[in-house]
Amino acid sequence: VTLxxxxxAPEGTNWANSLKKMAKEIREKxxxxxxxxxxxxxxxxxxxxxxxxxxxxxxxxxIFTGKTLGDINGDVRVIELPFTFYHDRKKALGIxxxxxxxxxxxxxxxxxxxxxFFEIGNVYFVSQEKTDSLKNMMGxxxxxxxxxxxxxxMIETMKFVSVPLPLPDVxxxxxxxxxxxxxxxPLGIISLQWNTKVKYVIDLPISFSVxxxxxxxxxxxxxxxxxxxxxxEIAAKYVSEVNAGNEKDNSDALAALKSQGIEFLKFSxxxxxxxxxxxxxxxxxxxxxxxxxxxxKKLESNL
Amino acid sequence: MKVLRALDxxxxxxxxxxxxxxxxxxxxxxxxxxxxxxFNITLHWIEPLVRHLVFLSTFLGGVLATxxxxxxxxxxxxxxxESIHSExxxxxxxxxxxxxxxxxxxxxxxxxxxxxxxELKYGKPVFWGIESGYLVGIIPFGFALxxxxxxxxxxxxxxxRKAC
Amino acid sequence: MLEIFSFIGIILLAVMGVPLFIIMALAxxxxxxxxxxxxxxxxxxxxxxxSAPTLLTIPLFTFAGYIMAESKSPQxxxxxxxxxxxxxxxxxxxxxxxxxxxxxxFTGASGVTIIALGGLLFPILKNEGYTEKFSLGLxxxxxxxxxxxxxxxxxxxYGLVAKVDIDQLFIAGIIPGILLIVILSLWSIKNGKxxxxxxxxxxxxFIDAFKGCFFEAILPVGVLVGIYGGxxxxxxxxxxxxxxxxxxxxxxxxxxxxxxDIPRVTADSMSLVGGILLILCCALxxxxxxxxxxxxxQILDFMREFLTNKYSFLLFLNIFLLIVGSLxxxxxxxxxxxxxxxPIAEEFGVHPVHLAIIFLTNLEIGYITPPVGINLFISSxxxxxxxxxxxRASFPFLLLLLVALAIITYVPDLSLMLLGEGK
Ligand code: NA
Ligand code: NA
Numbered sequence: 001v002t003l004x005x006x007x008x009a010p011e012g013t014n015w016a017n018s019l020k021k022m023a024k025e026i027r028e029k030x031x032x033x034x035x036x037x038x039x040x041x042x043x044x045x046x047x048x049x050x051x052x053x054x055x056x057x058x059x060x061x062x063i064f065t066g067k068t069l070g071d072i073n074g075d076v077r078v079i080e081l082p083f084t085f086y087h088d089r090k091k092a093l094g095i096x097x098x099x100x101x102x103x104x105x106x107x108x109x110x111x112x113x114x115x116x117f118f119e120i121g122n123v124y125f126v127s128q129e130k131t132d133s134l135k136n137m138m139g140x141x142x143x144x145x146x147x148x149x150x151x152x153x154m155i156e157t158m159k160f161v162s163v164p165l166p167l168p169d170v171x172x173x174x175x176x177x178x179x180x181x182x183x184x185x186p187l188g189i190i191s192l193q194w195n196t197k198v199k200y201v202i203d204l205p206i207s208f209s210v211x212x213x214x215x216x217x218x219x220x221x222x223x224x225x226x227x228x229x230x231x232x233e234i235a236a237k238y239v240s241e242v243n244a245g246n247e248k249d250n251s252d253a254l255a256a257l258k259s260q261g262i263e264f265l266k267f268s269x270x271x272x273x274x275x276x277x278x279x280x281x282x283x284x285x286x287x288x289x290x291x292x293x294x295x296x297k298k299l300e301s302n303l
Numbered sequence: 304m305k306v307l308r309a310l311d312x313x314x315x316x317x318x319x320x321x322x323x324x325x326x327x328x329x330x331x332x333x334x335x336x337x338x339x340x341x342f343n344i345t346l347h348w349i350e351p352l353v354r355h356l357v358f359l360s361t362f363l364g365g366v367l368a369t370x371x372x373x374x375x376x377x378x379x380x381x382x383x384x385e386s387i388h389s390e391x392x393x394x395x396x397x398x399x400x401x402x403x404x405x406x407x408x409x410x411x412x413x414x415x416x417x418x419x420x421x422e423l424k425y426g427k428p429v430f431w432g433i434e435s436g437y438l439v440g441i442i443p444f445g446f447a448l449x450x451x452x453x454x455x456x457x458x459x460x461x462x463x464r465k466a467c
Numbered sequence: 468m469l470e471i472f473s474f475i476g477i478i479l480l481a482v483m484g485v486p487l488f489i490i491m492a493l494a495x496x497x498x499x500x501x502x503x504x505x506x507x508x509x510x511x512x513x514x515x516x517x518s519a520p521t522l523l524t525i526p527l528f529t530f531a532g533y534i535m536a537e538s539k540s541p542q543x544x545x546x547x548x549x550x551x552x553x554x555x556x557x558x559x560x561x562x563x564x565x566x567x568x569x570x571x572x573f574t575g576a577s578g579v580t581i582i583a584l585g586g587l588l589f590p591i592l593k594n595e596g597y598t599e600k601f602s603l604g605l606x607x608x609x610x611x612x613x614x615x616x617x618x619x620x621x622x623x624x625y626g627l628v629a630k631v632d633i634d635q636l637f638i639a640g641i642i643p644g645i646l647l648i649v650i651l652s653l654w655s656i657k658n659g660k661x662x663x664x665x666x667x668x669x670x671x672x673f674i675d676a677f678k679g680c681f682f683e684a685i686l687p688v689g690v691l692v693g694i695y696g697g698x699x700x701x702x703x704x705x706x707x708x709x710x711x712x713x714x715x716x717x718x719x720x721x722x723x724x725x726x727x728d729i730p731r732v733t734a735d736s737m738s739l740v741g742g743i744l745l746i747l748c749c750a751l752x753x754x755x756x757x758x759x760x761x762x763x764x765q766i767l768d769f770m771r772e773f774l775t776n777k778y779s780f781l782l783f784l785n786i787f788l789l790i791v792g793s794l795x796x797x798x799x800x801x802x803x804x805x806x807x808x809x810p811i812a813e814e815f816g817v818h819p820v821h822l823a824i825i826f827l828t829n830l831e832i833g834y835i836t837p838p839v840g841i842n843l844f845i846s847s848x849x850x851x852x853x854x855x856x857x858x859r860a861s862f863p864f865l866l867l868l869l870v871a872l873a874i875i876t877y878v879p880d881l882s883l884m885l886l887g888e889g890k
Contacts, residue, residue: 057508162345165518323733326526333527334710354523355517367741371738418507
C-alpha cells in the first residue's frame with residue numbers, strides 16, 4: 001500500500017528530511033509493503049485542501065498544524081489558546097503528552113488515526129509596522145489563516161483588522177501589502193521566508209503550536225495488521241526526532257532573525273495583563289463551540 | 304424544441320442579470336472595504352464573500368461565452384476547414400464539439416456533486432454563517448448551466464437552424 | 468493501450484476546437500480515473516480558485532478596460548497623443564503604438580484593441596502616407612503591444628499561477644515594454660514619408676486635448692503611483708480603477724448610460740473573464756494530477772540530460788514558447804505551461820521575474836505568428852482582408868519583435884534593474 005501524505009513544510013528543511021527518513025525506514029522494515037509518499041511544500045495545496053483531498057480519497061494523510069487538527073477535532077485547540085504558556089514550551093509539550101489519549105480518542109471518532117503529535121513551537125507575531133503595543137496594532141492588516149476560528153475570534157475580540165488567506169499566499173501578500181503582519185513559530189517564519197518581508201517581531205509567544213501526523217481510517221485499514229505496530233513505532237521514533245529538531249530549529253531561527261537586524265519588540269506589563277483578559281474572553285466565545293468544556297477542564301487541571 | 308430554446312434563453316437572461324449584480328457588488332463591497340479601513344473598521348465577511356462572487360461569476364461568464372461561441376480553444380482544424388469552405392464537415396465538427404463538451408460537463412457535475420456531498424458533511428461556515436458545503440454547490444450548479452447550453456447547441460444542430 | 472487511445476482522442480478533440488477548459492477537465496478526469504483516484508479530486512482543485520487573494524483583479528480591471536473601450540475614450544486619447552507626438556517624423560505611427568499599448572494594458576490583449584482602435588487608426592495612418600501593408604501590419608502588431616505594462620491581465624495571471632509578486636512584475640515589464648515600442652517606432656520613422664508636410668507642435672491644441680482626456684490620462688499614473696507608492700494593493704487598485712472609470716464614463720463624460728450600456732458591457736467583459744477563469748480552474752485539476760504523479764520532476768530530469776547551461780536553456784525556452792504562443796492563446800498558455808517551466812527555470816538559475824518577462828514577450832509575439840496568431844485573425848475579420856495578406860503585412864514586425872526578444876532574453880538587467888536586483 002502507498003500512503004500519500006500532504007505536508008506544508010518545504011523540501012530541504014530538517015523536518016522534511018526526518019520525514020523522508022521515516023518513509024524510508026518504514027518501507028524497509030515492512031518489506032516494501034507500506035510506502036509513504038510525502039508531498040512537501042504545499043504542492044497539494046493549503047492544509048484545508050489536503051484535508052478535502054483526504055476526504056475524497058485522493059490523499060491518505062497529512063501532517064497538520066493545530067488549525068486543521070481543530071477542524072477534525074476542535075478539542076486540540078485548547079493547547080493553542082493565547083497567553084497560556086508564554087515561554088514555557090516544556091510545560092506545554094508535557095500537557096500535550098498527558099492529553100494525547102484523550103485527543104486520539106476523538107480523532108478516532110472522526111475517522112482519523114494519529115501517528116503522533118509534533119511540537120511546532122511558540123508562535124510569534126511578525127510585522128512590517130512597529131507594533132510595540134496593543135494600541136499600535138490597531139489598523140494593521142493581520143493575516144489570519146483561512147478558516148482559523150481561534151485566531152479570527154482573537155483578532156475580532158481585540159478589534160484588529162484580519163485578512164483571511166491560505167498559508168501559501170502569505171509571503172506574496174506581505175510583499176503586495178494585502179497584509180502587514182502574520183504569525184508563526186520561528187522555524188516557520190524562516191522556512192516560509194517571511195523574514196525577508198518583515199521588520200519586527202513581537203517578543204512575546206502568544207501561543208504554543210502543535211501538529212500531528214494523521215492518516216484516514218480508510219487508509220490505516222489498508223495497512224496489514226502485522227505492519228501496523230512497525231509503522232507506529234517507527235513513526236513515534238521520528239516524531240521525537242522531529243520534535244528535538246524543531247526545538248533547535250526554533251532557537252536557531254530566533255537567532256537568525258536577530259542577526260538579520262529584525263527588531264524584537266517588548267510589550268508593556270499592562271498590555272500583557274490585557275492579554276490575560278483577552279484569553280478569558282476568547283474562551284467564553286469558543287467553549288462548547290470550537291472545543292468542549294471537558295477539554296478545557298483537562299487543560300486547566302494540568303496547568 | 305421551443306421549450307428547450309426558451310429554457311436556453313432563460314439561462315442566458317438570468318446569467319446576464321446575476322452577473323451584473325455580482326460585478327457591481329464585488330465592486331461596491333471592495334470599495335466599501337477600502338473606505339471603512341480608513342476608519343479602522345473591518346467587516347470580516349467582505350473578503351470571502353467577494354471571492355465567492357468572483358467564483359460564481361466565473362461560471363456565469365462561461366455560460367455567456369458558451370452562448371456566444373467565444374470559448375478559447377485551439378481550433379486549428381476548424382480554422383482550416385473554414386478557409387477551404389468545407390461547410391458540411393465544419394457543421395459536423397461543431398456537433399462533435401457540443402456533444403463532447405456536454406458529456407465532459409456531465410462527468411464534471413457528477414464529480415463535483417460527490418465533492419459537494421463530502422463538503423456538506425464536513426464543511427464549516429465561511430461567511431454570514433453559510434457553510435462551505437453550500438458554497439461548493441456553486442461548482443455543480445455552474446457546470447449544470449454550462450452543460451445545458453452545450454446540450455441545447457447539440458440538439459439544435461439537428462433541427463436546421465445552424466449553431467453559430 | 469487504453470491510456471494512449473484516450474490521450475490521442477483528447478488531443479484530437481482539442482485540435483477540432485473543443486473549448487480548452489473542457490479539454491483540461493476531461494484530461495484531468497480521465498487521468499485520475501486511470502490512476503484509480505476518485506474524480507471529485509478535480510472538483511476539490513477547482514474550489515481552490517475561491518480562495519485566491521488576487522483573483523479579484525482580473526474581473527475588475529477587465530471590466531474597467533471594456534468600459535473605456537466602449538466609451539469615446541479612444542478618440543480623446545488619440546487626439547491628445549496626436550497633439551503631443553504628431554509633429555515628430557513618424558509621429559502618427561508612434562501615437563498609434565502608444566495608444567494601442569495603453570489600451571492593451573487595460574483590456575488584457577483580448578482583441579479589444581484592434582476592434583476598438585483599428586477602425587480609428589487605419590485611415591489616419593494611410594492618410595499620413597503609410598502603405599496599406601505597413602498600416603495593417605502596425606495595427607495587427609499593436610493589438611498585443613503593451614502586454615508588459617501594468618495592469619495587464621496576462622501579467623496578473625502569470626503572477627497568480629507562478630506565485631510571483633504581481634507588483635514586482637508590473638515594475639519589471641516597464642523597460643522591456645518600452646524597448647518594444649522604441650524598436651517599432653524606429654521602424655515606423657524609417658517607413659514614413661519624410662517628404663510629406665510636417666505638422667508643427669500646437670500648444671493650444673495640446674492643452675485642449677489634454678483637458679479633453681484629463682480624467683483618463685491620469686489613470687495609468689494613478690495606478691502606478693498607487694501600487695508602487697505602496698498606497699494600495701493590486702486588488703484595491705483594481706477596485707478603485709473600476710469604480711473610477713465607471714463614474715467618469717457614465718457621469719463625467721456621459722459616453723455610456725449606466726442602465727442602457729453597463730449591463731451589456733458587464734456581460735461582454737465577464738464572458739471573456741469567465742472563459743479565462745474556467746480554463747484556470749480546470750487547469751488546476753490537471754495540474755493536480757501532474758503534481759500527484761510528480762511529472763514536473765520527471766521533465767526536469769529529462770531536460771538536465773540535454774541542456775547544460777542557462778543559455779542553452781533560454782534558447783530552448785524561446786523556441787518552445789514561440790511555438791506555444793502561435794498555437795495557444797496567451798491565457799491558456801500561461802495557465803498550462805507556467806507551472807511546468809517555473810521549477811525548471813529555477814534549476815537553471817533564471818530569475819523568476821526575468822522568466823516572467825521572457826515568457827510574456829514570447830506570447831506577445833505569438834499573437835502575430837502564423838499560422839494561428841490570434842491578432843492575424845482579428846485583423847482579418849476587422850479589415851475584411853484574407854489572413855494570408857496579414858501574414859505578409861506583419862512579417863517585418865515579427866522579425867523586429869524577435870530581435871527585441873533576443874535582447875530581453877540575454878540582457879536580464881532590462882527586466883531586473885528597476886527592481887534593484889540587476890547585477
Ligand atoms: Na500576489
Ligand atoms: Na499568489
